[in-house]
Amino acid sequence: MLPLTICEDDGKREWKPAEYETEPIYSHVVELAKTARARCRKCSEAIAKGVVKVGVPFKWRGGAHGYISSWQHPTCLRIPDRTVAELSSEIYGLNDLTEEERTDTLAELSSKVPVALDEVDPDDPAFSKPEGPVLRLPTPLALTRPLLNFQEEGLGWMVANEASPVCGGILADEMGMGKTIQTIALLLHAKAARAEAALAAAKAGTARSTADVPAPTLVVVPTSALVQWEEEIKSYTAPGTLTVLMYYADRKALTKEVLESVDVVLTTYPVVEGEWRKVINRAMVECEYCSKKLLPRSLIVHQKYFCGPDAVRTAKLAKREVKQGVANEKAMRTLRIKKGKAEDVTEAAVTQATGAPAPPARTRALPTPGNFYRELMTKAGRPAMSMYDGAIKARQNPTGGGEEEESEEEEEAAAEDLVEDDDSDVVIVSETPGKNAGGVGTGGESNRSGGRGGR
Numbered sequence: 001m002l003p004l005t006i007c008e009d010d011g012k013r014e015w016k017p018a019e020y021e022t023e024p025i026y027s028h029v030v031e032l033a034k035t036a037r038a039r040c041r042k043c044s045e046a047i048a049k050g051v052v053k054v055g056v057p058f059k060w061r062g063g064a065h066g067y068i069s070s071w072q073h074p075t076c077l078r079i080p081d082r083t084v085a086e087l088s089s090e091i092y093g094l095n096d097l098t099e100e101e102r103t104d105t106l107a108e109l110s111s112k113v114p115v116a117l118d119e120v121d122p123d124d125p126a127f128s129k130p131e132g133p134v135l136r137l138p139t140p141l142a143l144t145r146p147l148l149n150f151q152e153e154g155l156g157w158m159v160a161n162e163a164s165p166v167c168g169g170i171l172a173d174e175m176g177m178g179k180t181i182q183t184i185a186l187l188l189h190a191k192a193a194r195a196e197a198a199l200a201a202a203k204a205g206t207a208r209s210t211a212d213v214p215a216p217t218l219v220v221v222p223t224s225a226l227v228q229w230e231e232e233i234k235s236y237t238a239p240g241t242l243t244v245l246m247y248y249a250d251r252k253a254l255t256k257e258v259l260e261s262v263d264v265v266l267t268t269y270p271v272v273e274g275e276w277r278k279v280i281n282r283a284m285v286e287c288e289y290c291s292k293k294l295l296p297r298s299l300i301v302h303q304k305y306f307c308g309p310d311a312v313r314t315a316k317l318a319k320r321e322v323k324q325g326v327a328n329e330k331a332m333r334t335l336r337i338k339k340g341k342a343e344d345v346t347e348a349a350v351t352q353a354t355g356a357p358a359p360p361a362r363t364r365a366l367p368t369p370g371n372f373y374r375e376l377m378t379k380a381g382r383p384a385m386s387m388y389d390g391a392i393k394a395r396q397n398p399t400g401g402g403e404e405e406e407s408e409e410e411e412e413a414a415a416e417d418l419v420e421d422d423d424s425d426v427v428i429v430s431e432t433p434g435k436n437a438g439g440v441g442t443g444g445e446s447n448r449s450g451g452r453g454g455r
Contacts, residue, residue, distance in 0.1 A: 001057070001059070002017045002018070003017070003018045003025045004016065004017060004018060004025065004026060004027075004057050004067060005017075005018045005023045005024055005025060005026060006026055006029060006092045007065075009064065010314075010315045010316045010319070011315070013029055013031070013069075013092070013093070014063065014064040014065060014067075015029075015057045015063065015065060015067035015068065015069065016064070016065035016067070017065065017066075017067075024089075024092075025090070026090055026091065026092040027057075027079070027090045027091070028054055028055060028056060028057075028079070028090065028091045028092070028109075029054070029055040029069060029091065029092045029093050030052060030053070030054050030055070030074075030091055030092070030093045030094060030097065030105060031052075031053065031055070031093050031096065032050055032051065032052060032053075032096075032097070033047045033048065033049050033050060033051050033052075033053050033071075034049070035049055036048055036049045038053060038071045039071075040053075040071065040072050040073045040076055041056075041070045041071065041072050042072050042073070042076035042077065042115065043073065043076050045073075047071060047073065051073075052074055052097065052101055052104075052105050053071045053072065053073065053074075054071070054072050054073070054074050054077050054091075054105070054109070055069030055070065055071050055072075056069065056070045056072065056077070057069065057070075058070040074104070074105045074108040074109060075108055075115070076115055077108075077109060077115070078109065078110075078111060078114065078115060079109045079110065082109075082110060083110065084106045084107075084110050087106055087109055087110060088106065091106075091109075094106075134153050134156065134157075135153070135156030135157065135159070135160055136149070136152045136153050136155075136156050137152055137155045137156045137159060137189065138152065139152070139185065140185055140188035140189050140192060141192070142188045142192070142237055142238045142241040142242075143181075143184065143185055143188055143236060143237060144235070144236055144237060144238060145181065145236055147178075147181070147182070147185060148178070150177075151177075151178050151181065151182050151185070154171060154173065154182045155182055155185050155186060155189065157169070158171065158182065158183075158186045159186065159189060159190075162186075162190070171183070180229070180232055180236075181232075181236055183219075184232070184233055184236050184237065184242075187217055187242060187263065187264065188237065188241065188242070190214075191241075191242070191263065194214055213260070215260065216245075216259060216260065216262050216263055216264060216265045217263065217264050217265070218265050218267070219264055219265065219266050219267070220267055220268065220269060220272055221266065221267075221268060221269075222268065222269060223268045223269075223270065226246065226248060226266060226267075226268055229266055230244055230246060230266055233264065242263045242264055243261075243262040243263045243264070244262065244263070244264045244265075244266060245258070245259065245262040245264070245265050245266070246266045246267070247259075247265050247266065247267040247271065248266075248267060248268060248271060251271075280295070281293075283295060283296070285299050287299060287302060287303065287307055287308075288308075289303070289307045289308045289309075290307050292307075305317060322347050322350055323347070325350040326345055326346075326347055326350050328376070328379065329342075329345045329350060330342040330345050331376065332376055332379065332380055333345065335376070337376055337377060337380045337382065338380050
């Protein structure tokens with residue numbers, strides 16, 4: 001691996017190849033975990049917030065300079081053939097730790113005691129051997145097709161997981177191994193078990209409350225598999241055993257009582273997403289500054305960093321806005337909305353221009369090409385013209401002339417504004433329908449583009 005050093009960009013430490021002999025070379029980096037999202041690459045346990053973590057450089061093209069840090073616990077890492085004094089100069093960030101944290105970290109990394117981690121060998125037959133006997137359940141009586149041996153084991157595994165504290169699991173058999181029939185068998189087994197429990201309660205004289213009535217099973221499938229699931233439930237079960245409701249079309253009239261009266265509710269992923277969005281939209285709050293609707297937790301971040309008089313951009317956000325401003329300025333100059341050349345735009349000029357009065361308050365608008373055009377014209381200080389203005393004027397004045405007709409002086413000023421600072425020989429001019437007199441129509445515009453010969 002190339003000699004690496006550390007550079008800090010907006011408070012974030014990044015690995016980069018050393019370019020000069022005077023740059024310090026580091027082999028590791030240490031810091032206190034800012035969150036609890038990092039996971040140790042040795043023991044796979046989460047690294048708690050505020051705990052020292054050690055980063056080992058790892059080559060990855062997604063890094064800022066082609067490298068990122070692979071974080072580990074100090075207790076899970078050993079750096080052989082290094083003394084404490086050598087590690088002190090090779091590890092970046094030790095000075096940011098307390099004396100106690102620095103001493104404990106160096107002692108762990110230079111320790112001769114090996115890391116106590118459990119070795120796992122996937123090729124060991126004991127690795128895939130089940131811990132206890134495999135539970136096999138017979139085919140439910142209401143199932144019209146017999147289960148194979150491995151499917152009976154799958155049914156037993158699912159029933160055991162349903163009764164465990166986990167309350168479920170993932171059946172990940174290969175395609176064609178019968179996941180659908182095993183799931184239907186699980187539904188039949190659960191319904192038979194509830195019937196036996198209700199019968200036992202009735203014999204014991206125990207009343208059954210409405211809370212004991214089981215809720216239907218929700219099955220969410222792709223839209224293409226919706227009808228297939230309904231047909232397979234009907235073909236794999238005895239008539240009248242499982243009642244099925246398709247929650248797909250004409251679902252507005254369905255009530256809670258109707259849904260609770262069936263055993264299985266079939267629906268699709270898009271339907272679930274749509275219902276979820278209905279619930280989420282009711283919880284959204286409108287921002288008082290930009291009228292954008294956000295969830296309460298998102299509104300806090302929105303008003304803290306992006307919107308409102310008290311919003312303060314972070315250094316990274318401010319840098320991003322400058323880059324976006326440079327791109328917008330270059331676009332307006334390329335489209336000749338503003339004067340000047342695009343290659344003359346610099347970040348310094350855009351940063352200095354941000355001290356100008358703020359543009360009018362933004363209204364809520366969709367990111368359409370028309371809105372982009374209006375926003376660019378507003379930033380350039382020029383009025384935006386609708387694509388229908390020409391057609392409206394033509395309908396109002398079908399024969400041309402009248403008060404709507406521009407004066408020659410105004411047209412000459414507009415033409416000079418178009419050709420000013422233009423190095424090309426082609427001038428793009430607009431056409432005004434319905435004007436055919438005095439060289440003002442299409443022919444007149446063509447003559448003007450060649451030097452106003454029509455006048």
